[in-house]
Amino acid sequence: MPTITLNKKVFEKLVGKKLPLEELKDRISMLGTDLEKIEDNEIVVEVFPNRPDLLSEQGFARAFASFIGEKTGLRDYAVKRSGDKVIVDSSVDNIRPFTACAIVKKLKFDEETIREVIQIQEKLHVTFGRNRKKLAIGIYPMEKIKFPITYSAEDPNKIKFKPLEANREMTGLQVLGHHKAGREYGYLLENLDKFPVFRDATGEVLSMPPIINSDLMGKVTEETKEVFIECSGFDFEALNKCLNMIVTALAEMGGEIYSLDLEYPQKNFVTPNLFPDKMKFNLSYANQRLGLDLTEKEAKELLEKMGYGYDQGTVLVPSYRADILHQIDLVEDIAIAYGYENFEEIIPEVATIGAEDKLEKFFRKVRDILVGLKLLEVKNYHLLNEIELNAQMLLDEEIVGLKSSTGDYNHLRNYVLPSLMKNLNENQHNEFPQNIFEIGRTFVSDKGEETGVKEKEHLSVVLCHDQVDFTEIKQILDVLMKSLGLECSVKESKHNSFIPGRVGDIMVGGKKIGVVGELSPEVLTNWDLMVPVVSLELNLEDLFEKVFP
């Protein structure tokens, strides 16, 4: 989860109230943010990903001031019209189709505030912007910009500028190959024949989103008083929200917001649009979900504590809130304002009957029988690798692999036995006999299944000690079957993992449900084992059906 670092003094000034430390801690957690630490003048807060509007000092303080009742209700941010234009060329349609832009003036930057602006930008990139994939933000000093600005997509070889943190001019392609930001985010422009670019009226490049700004045009300094801000990406609505989060944060720093006219090929827009969204609100729905009995006035007050406005059944949702999809989201905010700690605990009288899964219950019986035979239960991951599942077992079976995987664990096991072999391999230093078992899931391809994979619960037992032989494992099988009230026979068969003539199919009621045998010395050698092993593996679901036909 993303965190933001707040300067306690700045924060208190923004909130307009200084709370005792304990209360501050408590209120921060009850607002729905996780307090990571408070140290000296630094407050570190974890913000849930649904609230990107809290990812700035200003945004967080705004929500907090409302929550503690210091400054409640909808905030009003004035937007003046600049009359300047941003022209969106149709060439960006299939490249990075949207932008939303604004100007903020009367800013006073110092080292601290510049760092703060960079923090907002970076946090929004990572979270709401899905690492610049969904959207990217550019902020530019106004001094050198001549309007109108154009947003278009161009041949990357024709885009030439000196990017930030570089010492020479580069083409678009060179940026991807040679610039740090290009290497990191270049994949976002991969396979495109044209790259998006912002240019001002003189043709000077402002930036090549979502990669990097121009060093000449896109570097905010302490001298900067006015900035041009653009968000570019694929979801116009999200771009607007993002832009609103930034401009309102800058307004809280003392800036004045100016709109821009966006000329899209088909339609024109004016951004930023800070008008609140309107959402119908049903009080009885909220009361029902929360188990409360709020009056309209109480609900209004609670909504105002969360920064909303309320007017006769309609909630005014701040333009920077990106997480309000349904009135249930308002219900949650009412609950937060009411205080989760203030809800009573009620256990309703609802009679239901508990029931364990039948198969799980059966597994417990099987487990009890085997434990009674002095076997030790182990529990393994369901993932192994191809060598362990096939080559080391002298098998060549179709196994289910993972597309994305971690090192040695990249296939779903088709038998439990290889897991147990791995256990034996890792326990050679421990005392013998090593008689172990596992009840666990196995996976095989099956086109008939919804997912193309059939999952079956298996039991595998291995016995490993110097004197072990086939008789001993068959004795285990016999006790198990007798305990389950089943007649079982072993029919000689062939299996590559076992010594010929010492392996058989486990048959119950004419059906093969498993294999029992003595592992071949070659398999043992493959697993670096110097002690003989006998094993059985059977399908517990088949067995269950035989026990409970």
Place this chain on the structure above:
Amino acid sequence: MEIEKKVKNLVAKLHPLERKVLPVLAKEINFSQIVEKSGLQGVEVMRALQWLENKEVLKIISEKKKRVSLDANGKKYSEEGLPERRFLEALSEDFLNLSAVAKKSHLDKEELNACLGLLKRKLAIDIQKEEELMVKLGPQGKILLDKKTPEEDFLNKKFPLDFDSVTDLDKLALDNLLQRKGFVKVEEVKDVSVELTPFGKELVKADLGEDVMGKLTAGLLKTGKWKDKKFREYDVEINVPQINGGKKHFVNEAVDYIKNIWLEMGFQEMKGNYVQSAFWDLDALFVPQDHPAREMQDTFYLSGKAKLPPLWNKVKEVHKTGGETGSKGWGNFSREETEQLLLRTHTTVLSARTISELKEEDLPAKFFAVGKVFRNEALDWKHLFEFYQVEGIVIDPNANLKHLKGYLREFYNKMGFEKVRMRPAHFPYTEPSVEVDVYHPVKKEWVELGGAGIFRPEVVKPLLGFDCPVLAWGQGMGRIISEYWKITDIRDLYKNDLKQLREMKVWLK
């Protein structure tokens, strides 16, 4: 009186080996002597002595000592006589040639040469050189013939010999012998002896009585012979060798424990596949299709496409526009994305499937799941790529947030936590969402243990057909398992070290 009683008690518990060794100890204190007199094996005597030492009967004294023993030549000549004696005995007062001497004395060439030098120095022979060497007894020769040399006396001693017991006179002989190759050797050895304690001295005087019985056998029972004899009393306080029994895996014990809590609370168990479609695992739960958790580095994907159930169209609509739920939706939905196959990332997928199978008349209903879930993580001390998750849902048209808090308290009370706290949180499929803290009775602080909430209408309506509160809560199991068994490296849960599994205590909660 006190001592007598102690002696009597001890006698009753003596092991057969101790019984054999004890009488010997009255006279012998040296280990090798005890072995000889007792007629037991060295190891048996040592065991008996150690037991007796534990019982404060004696002290075993182990010292390093120098010991003189015969080497190969020494052994040979102590039987055959020294070569110089045999040489002298072969001579007379007339010159004899050397080959005649050799024949008479049965000495080889090397021995002959050695004798020539040695005896000449002692003036025991006269030598004359002709075609062959001629030898006869010299002035000292006769005297030597009549008297044994100190070396010969020394070799006749009983070996091995305690070096410290060698007299000064013998030392000279020993030194001479040491100069001759392979005669004697002086080694450092460990000498074990015992020293009886005052109690031990009493004990060896005691009457050990008749033979006592060891194990009670079927034979003794059949014949009734046990009636005539006394049983040896055992030292029941002594440690015995360890044995290994069968055992359930400790994680399964914890799983059973949690399952019981749910069953007691009237929940039915849900089970399902590990391989799921993105549709059931994520889309049905209204997780946006661009959610970071869906990325390759966080989730295990499989090749292939899942078959979608008919209700996928409804879910698609909800993602795109909100459908009939009153939501705005996420604005997009891709079939390709929803058909992806993955290893389930949470047990909530089972809740989604369960809800989709319910009808209005089945409500209210409660379900739970305890099952493995998967995340694409590299194994390290605090991360596993598969782990247990526990989750329950209550589908009840009358349920509300207060009920959720009540259920949470009941659930966590059963787990031993008295106080429960709810804090605001965020999960994509619940609204309100709740972080659950419990007051830890040992740590004396609030500890984050689980997540909870009420499913969003965007989740419930398409699955169930109508909107209805669904309370949900769950948690991982790693924390409670690690805490109970004091596991610091989470990989130990599935390390399957057999020694560790054998020796672990069971789940006693």
